[in-house]
Amino acid sequence: MALISVRGLAVSRGGRRAVEGVDFDLAAGEALILRGPNGIGKTTLLRTVAGLQPATEGSIQADPDAIAYAAHADGLKGALSVAENLRFWREVFGGPAIDRAVAAMNLSDLVSRPAAMLSAGQKRRLGLARLLVTGRPVWVLDEPTVSLDAGSVALFADAVRAHLAQGGAALMATHIELGLPEARVLDLGPFCADARRPAARAPASFDEAFG
Numbered sequence: 740m741a742l743i744s745v746r747g748l749a750v751s752r753g754g755r756r757a758v759e760g761v762d763f764d765l766a767a768g769e770a771l772i773l774r775g776p777n778g779i780g781k782t783t784l785l786r787t788v789a790g791l792q793p794a795t796e797g798s799i800q801a802d803p804d805a806i807a808y809a810a811h812a813d814g815l816k817g818a819l820s821v822a823e824n825l826r827f828w829r830e831v832f833g834g835p836a837i838d839r840a841v842a843a844m845n846l847s848d849l850v851s852r853p854a855a856m857l858s859a860g861q862k863r864r865l866g867l868a869r870l871l872v873t874g875r876p877v878w879v880l881d882e883p884t885v886s887l888d889a890g891s892v893a894l895f896a897d898a899v900r901a902h903l904a905q906g907g908a909a910l911m912a913t914h915i916e917l918g919l920p921e922a923r924v925l926d927l928g929p930f931c932a933d934a935r936r937p938a939a940r941a942p943a944s945f946d947e948a949f950g
C-alpha cells in the first residue's frame with residue numbers, strides 16, 4: 740500500500756501555478772527523486788505534500804503524522820548542543836534514542852558542541868540526523884545534501900538506504916547524484932504549468948512584435 744498517493748496535483752507559489760498534473764505513488768521501501776530546473780516548483784511540491792500549504796488542484800493521500808519534513812533551513816537551536824538538539828526533537832516526535840542518529844551522521848566527536856558553533860556541513864549533518872530521531876516513516880527532503888562533502892553524501896545515502904530497508908520511504912528534491920540507483924526519478928519538466936499552457940502567456944490574438 741502506498742504511503743503517499745498523489746493524483747492530478749497542481750501547486751502554486753506567490754499566486755502562480757508552478758507544476759500541474761503530477762501523479763505518483765510512494766510505497767514502503769521506495770525512494771523518489773524530484774528533478775527539474777531552478778524555480779520549477781520542487782520546493783513548492785514538497786511543502787504541499789508535507790501539508791505546509793494547500794494543493795491548488797488534485798489530491799494527496801498521506802498521513803501527515805507519518806511525514807518528517809526537512810527544508811533548506813536546518814531548524815537547529817544554536818544555543819543547544821548537538822546531543823541536546825537531537826534529544827529535543829526525539830521528545831517532540833517520540834522517536835528512538837539518539838545514539839544511532841549520532842553514529843549514522845558521524846556526529847560522535849561533536850555531541851557536546853553548541854549547534855551555533857558547527858560548520859555549514861556539520862549543521863546539515865545534524866539536521867539530517869534529526870530525521871532518524873523522529874521515528875517517522877516518510878522522509879520529505881528538500882536539497883538534503885547542500886553543504887555536504889562527498890563522504891557525508893555517502894553517509895546520507897547509507898542512512899536513506901537503511902531507512903528504506905526498515906520499511907520507510909523518501910521523497911527528495913536534489914540536483915546532485917546521490918548514489919542511490921534504486922531510487923526512481925520524476926522529472927518535473929513536462930509538468931511545468933507555463934510550458935503546458937503557452938497560450939495563457941501569449942494569446943493568439945496578441946501580436947508581440949507590433950503591439
Ligand SMILES: Nc1ncnc2c1ncn2[C@@H]1O[C@H](COP(=O)(O)OP(=O)(O)OP(=O)(O)O)[C@@H](O)[C@H]1O
Binds near residue numbers: 781
Ligand atoms: N516567496 C516567494 N514568493 C513568490 N514566489 C516565489 C517565492 N519563492 C519562490 N517563488 C516562485 O515559485 C516558483 C517555484 O519555486 P520553488 O522554490 O518551488 O522552485 P524549486 O524547483 O524548488 O527551485 P530551486 O531548484 O531553485 O530550489 C518559482 O517560479 C519561484 O520564482
